[in-house]
Amino acid sequence: xxxxxxxxxxxxxxxxxxxxxxxxxxxxxxxxxxxxxxxxxxxxxxxxxxxxxxxxxxxxxxxxxxxxxxxxxxxxxxxxxxxxxxxxxxxxxxxxxxxxxxxxxxxxxxxxxxxxxxxxxxxxxxxxxxxxxxxxxxxxxxxxxxxxxxxxxxxxxxxxxxxxxxxxxxxxxxxxxxxxxxxxxxxxxxxxxxxxxxxxxxxxxxxxxxxxxxxxxxxxxxxxxxxxxxxxxxxxxxxxxxxxxxxxxxxxxxxxxxxxxxxxxxxxxxxxxxxxxxxxxxxxxxxxxxxxxxxxxxxxxxxxxxxxxxxxxxxxxxxxxxxxxxxxxxxxxxxxxxxxxxxxxxxxxxxxxxxxxxxxxxxxxxxxxxxxxxxxxxxxxxxxxxxxxxxxxxxxxxxxxxxxxxxxxxxxxxxxxxxxxxxxxxxxxxxxxxxxxxxxxxxxxxxxxxxxxxxxxxxxxxxxxxxxxxxxxxxxxxxxxxxxxxxxxxxxxxxxxxxxxxxxxxxxxxxxxxxxxxxxxxxxxxxxxxxxxxxxxxxxxxxxxxxxxxxxxxxxxxxxxxxxxxxxxxxxxxxxxxxxxxxxxxxxxxxxxxxxxxxxxxxxxxxxxxxxxxxxxxxxxxxxxxxxxxxxxxxxxxxxxxxxxxxxxx
Numbered sequence: 001x002x003x004x005x006x007x008x009x010x011x012x013x014x015x016x017x018x019x020x021x022x023x024x025x026x027x028x029x030x031x032x033x034x035x036x037x038x039x040x041x042x043x044x045x046x047x048x049x050x051x052x053x054x055x056x057x058x059x060x061x062x063x064x065x066x067x068x069x070x071x072x073x074x075x076x077x078x079x080x081x082x083x084x085x086x087x088x089x090x091x092x093x094x095x096x097x098x099x100x101x102x103x104x105x106x107x108x109x110x111x112x113x114x115x116x117x118x119x120x121x122x123x124x125x126x127x128x129x130x131x132x133x134x135x136x137x138x139x140x141x142x143x144x145x146x147x148x149x150x151x152x153x154x155x156x157x158x159x160x161x162x163x164x165x166x167x168x169x170x171x172x173x174x175x176x177x178x179x180x181x182x183x184x185x186x187x188x189x190x191x192x193x194x195x196x197x198x199x200x201x202x203x204x205x206x207x208x209x210x211x212x213x214x215x216x217x218x219x220x221x222x223x224x225x226x227x228x229x230x231x232x233x234x235x236x237x238x239x240x241x242x243x244x245x246x247x248x249x250x251x252x253x254x255x256x257x258x259x260x261x262x263x264x265x266x267x268x269x270x271x272x273x274x275x276x277x278x279x280x281x282x283x284x285x286x287x288x289x290x291x292x293x294x295x296x297x298x299x300x301x302x303x304x305x306x307x308x309x310x311x312x313x314x315x316x317x318x319x320x321x322x323x324x325x326x327x328x329x330x331x332x333x334x335x336x337x338x339x340x341x342x343x344x345x346x347x348x349x350x351x352x353x354x355x356x357x358x359x360x361x362x363x364x365x366x367x368x369x370x371x372x373x374x375x376x377x378x379x380x381x382x383x384x385x386x387x388x389x390x391x392x393x394x395x396x397x398x399x400x401x402x403x404x405x406x407x408x409x410x411x412x413x414x415x416x417x418x419x420x421x422x423x424x425x426x427x428x429x430x431x432x433x434x435x436x437x438x439x440x441x442x443x444x445x446x447x448x449x450x451x452x453x454x455x456x457x458x459x460x461x462x463x464x465x466x467x468x469x470x471x472x473x474x475x476x477x478x479x480x481x482x483x484x485x486x487x488x489x490x491x492x493x494x495x496x497x498x499x500x501x502x503x504x505x506x507x508x509x510x511x512x513x514x515x516x517x518x519x520x521x522x523x524x525x526x527x528x529x530x531x532x533x534x535x536x537x538x539x540x541x542x543x544x545x546x547x548x549x550x551x552x553x554x555x556x557x558x559x560x561x562x563x564x565x566x567x568x569x570x571x572x573x574x575x576x577x578x579x580x581x582x583x584x585x586x587x588x589x590x591x592x593x594x595x596x597x598x599x600x601x602x603x604x605x606x607x608x609x610x611x612x613x614x615x616x617x618x619x620x621x622x623x624x625x626x627x628x629x630x631x632x633x634x635x636x637x638x639x640x641x642x643x644x645x646x647x648x649x650x
Contacts, residue, residue, distance in 0.1 A: 024066045024081045025268045025286075026246050027258045028058050030339050030347035036085040036100045037345025043107060045098075048091035050200075054119035055088035056341035057260050059099050060574045063285065063607075067468075070269060084108065088119045089345075093200055095119060095583075116590060117583030118170050120262070120315050121159075122343040125199050129157040129172045132204060133195045139176075142193055142209045152180045153190070156396065157197065159313045159585055160305045163555045168586045170199040173305060182218035184421055184626055186397040187448065190215065191426035194302055210301065213426035216448040223421055223627035241356065241387055243334055248356060250387040252647065253406045254280060257354065257389055259338030262578075263288040264316035265354050265391040265402060272410050272639075275647050282464045283537065284412070284637075289316055289402060290460040290593075290611065291579040292395075293560040295550065296423070297452040298440035303425065307556035310395040312584020316402075319393040320353040328392055328401075333357035359388045365409060366648055382648055386413070397421045400457070401630065410647050415542070415634035416457055421627055422450040422620055442620045450620030454546065456563045457633075458579040458593070461610040462572060465642070466524045466535050468607040472503040472569045473536070477517035504604050506597045509569030514544050520567060521640055525605050533641035539567070539612065540636040546615035559587050561594035563613060570597055572607040579611060 028036070036056055045051055061081035068078050083102040088095060095113040100106075133139045133155045143150050157172035174195040177185045191213040196206035241250035246257050255270035266288040271280035295307040310316065317340060323329050333355040342348045360383065367381025389404040401417040422444065429435050430446040441451040463470060476499045482492050496517075502525075503509050511520060523536030548563035550556060562568065562579045570576065570593070578584070581591030589595070593611055614633040623629065639647075 022080065023246055023256050023269075024061050024069055025058070025256055025258060025266075027260060027339065028056070028083075028085055030349070032083065032085065032102055033339060033341050033345070033347035035102060035105070036087060037341065039100050039105055039107065040087060040089060040098060040345060043110075045089060045091055045096060051089055051091040052122060052124075052343050053087065053089050053341050053345040054095075054122060054343075055086070055262070056345065057086055057262065059084035059086040060577075063572070063574060066269075067285075088113075090119065090200075113583070115583065116162075116168075117581060117587035118585040119583060120313055120318075120585065121157075121170075121172070121199070123318065124343045125202075126157050126172075126314075128202055129174060129197050129199065130155050132197055132202065133174050133176060136195065136204050136207070138207050138209070139193070139195060139204075143190075146190070146212060148178055148190070148215075149180070152178055154179055154185050155195070156185075158306060159308055160196075161307045161556060162559060162586045162588055163305070170585070171205075172197045172199055175302070178215050180218055182221060184218075184221040184223050186421050187221040187424055187445075187626060188215055188218060189424060189426050192302065208301070213428055214447045216424070216426055217446060220445065221626040241334075241358065243336070243356065248387075248389070250358075250406065251385075251408050252410070253387065255284075255406070257336065257356070259317060259320075259336070259350075259354060259391075261315045261317040261340040262311060263290070264320055264393055265389060265404070267389065267404050270406075270412070272647075274643065275649075276644055281466050281642075283410075284461065285464045286460065286462040287404070287412075287414075288460055289416075289457055290577060291456075291458045291560075291562075291584070292316075292400075293454070293456040293458075293556075293563055293580070294398075295454055295556045295560075297454075298425070300440075303440075303451065306423075307559070308395075309560070309580045309584040309587075310393075312578060312580050312582070312587075314395060316393045316395075316400075317350075317353075319395050320350060321392050321394050321399075322350075323352050323355050323390070323392060329355035329390060330357050330359075354389060354391050356387065356389050359386050359405065360384070361386060365407070366646070382408075394420070397423050398455075403634075408648055410639040410642060412637045413634065414459065414636070415632060416614055417630040417632050418455060418616070419628050419630040422624055423453070425449045425451060442622075444620055444622050444625040448625070450624065452620070453618050454548070454563075455616040455618060456546075456548075456560070457614045458562060459612045459614065459635075460577055460579070461612060461637075463522045463537065463610055463637070464607070465522050465537050466527045469524060469526050469605045470522050470608050471525055471604050471606075472509055472608065472610070473521040473523050473534075474501045474503065474511070475499075475519040475521060475538075476501065477519075502604055503569060504602065505600045506568075506570050506603055507600050509567075509603050509608075510565045510597060511567040511569075512547070513541060513566050522569075522608070522610060523640075529641055530644050535642045536640045537637050537642060538640040539610070540638055541566070542632070542634045542636070545613060545633075546617045547613070548615075549617070558589035559584075561589055562592060562611070563615065564594075566613045566615060568593055568597055568611040569603055570609050570611070571601040571603055572609050576609070 155176040192211040252273035256268040258266040270284040292310040335352040336354040338350040365384040370378040399420040403415040405413040545566040579593040
């Protein structure tokens with residue numbers, strides 16, 4: 001079948017799809033993934049050694065084109081954006097970037113990437129690396145010398161970061177654990193051994209066995225519940241929600257849900273209904289977790305390199321787990337699948353990796369009791385019912401529960417719960433009284449040190465508050481002394497007032513929180529309420545956000561400089577979506593959010609992006625062992641003079 005016939009058939013398929021709730025930001029279908037793979041394999045790359053697919057996703061269409069196509073005015077609706085895929089493959093030791101035009105079935109562009117860093121690892125590479133030490137003679141001898149059974153050993157490959165090397169290669173370091181009947185693998189490390197693996201050649205290139213420590217006891221480390229799950233009942237309203245393809249409609253909200261191998265769940269083109277005009281108004285063009293950064297605070301040889309960027313090195317979507325009814329999601333949830341490309345480029349279905357459900361907050365969205373009307377007691381209110389989109393990603397020992405929660409008052413609450421098991425090191429200590437050295441963590445059980453570490457989840461928030469022309473406003477609270485003029489009618493000596501500052505450039509868009517009282521707003525200076533206030537949304541942190549305590553010259557901090565501020569605002573650029581840079585593995589900090597912000601572009605009344613770090617300094621405690629109760633963090637985007645009055649009243 002020639003190319004022209006293929007193109008015609010694809011166009012027919014597109015026309016059919018458009019009638020079935022098509023959206024320009026829909027993830028690639030399994031057919032599109034397989035078609036992309038077929039085109040790449042038929043090119044010159046198909047003849048190269050070890051062709052492996054590391055990234056295959058929708059090529060981001062032009063934002064203005066998408067917004068025009070989504071316009072409710074049919075006379076201004078252009079043709080849908082062309083479906084194109086962006087592919088990163090490795091072959092013959094090199095990284096290739098390709099853009100595939102799915103309409104013409106041709107490679108629109110192709111280049112060899114020559115910069116720093118490497119694409120994410122495939123699960124096949126991680127699996128092979130995990131098995132390699134078990135066949136390596138020096139390792140087998142180390143296990144035998146410890147009187148351990150090699151059949152009870154599990155090895156887990158970790159990324160290695162970058163520490164000033166001029167030349168780098170794709171490497172992993174394997175740490176190994178002794179099961180011996182235990183299912184909580186991470187709690188039984190075989191301390192002192194480090195296996196360095198060249199991933200491209202899949203060979204051990206360095207081996208170290210420096211010391212021995214007692215393996216922590218398997219008794220008392222089982223994380224499985226001893227009780228049956230309590231039924232997850234959820235009394236909700238009769239509003240309901242509708243899922244049409246990837247579009248979701250609920251109450252006064254409509255938005256698009258997607259799923260990618262790198263970001264996991266994505267929320268796009270979120271709009272809220274104005275009860276006065278009965279028209280939907282834009283709030284957010286795109287939102288997702290952009291990067292994670294998890295540096296451990298143990299500088300010793302076996303631990304110093306553990307400074308993970310999970311999204312860029314492994315992928316949040318690839319690590320998404322099958323959600324369990326009545327455990328992860330309530331009985332009223334709808335479950336959604338995702339599709340990713342495997343190492344060979346073929347589509348792989350990931351079942352039930354997202355769920356959508358109405359949530360009863362068992363509280364009031366608003367309420368009031370009035371007793372000042374003669375002869376009456378008037379009480380009114382509305383139950384707090386919201387809509388949640390959820391996914392869970394398991395990255396090694398940690399599980400991240402990611403929620404996007406939409407509220408009828410126009411707010412979007414974004415939350416993440418951290419749970420799972422701690423990453424620990426073996427020690428000879430059995431009591432805290434015995435410790436005479438810096439162990440870089442907490443003794444949480446006999447022979448078990450849980451190492452201090454950080455978690456940073458960086459959110460990409462392309463807010464379009466009532467349009468593209470937005471600004472960052474810092475509403476600072478200032479203490480004011482009462483002047484002599486007012487003292488004749490007031491006995492007060494002070495009050496606070498609000499002083500608003502509009503950020504002009506990206507340097508102004510880097511904000512620390514907590515030292516001074518301030519509210520941060522994304523406003524549209526071109527739109528006003530009926531009484532003249534500038535429309536906007538404000539950022540409400542849910543806890544005091546942690547920022548990096550590493551020194552600026554420390555190599556992990558060079559790679560993750562964006563963790564020095566909890567809030568960044570940058571000029572929109574569709575290529576700038578991954579805070580740690582697109583090639584996170586072994587990156588050097590010469591790409592990513594901190595570099596983009598240093599250009600100091602104008603951000604006043606522009607199309608801008610807010611980046612928000614949900615950060616935790618995690619000092620482990622005994623209650624975190626053997627499994628860690630969920631630790632919550634997040635933020636809310638709440639309308640601030642966006643509506644003319646409370647949208648719940650209308």
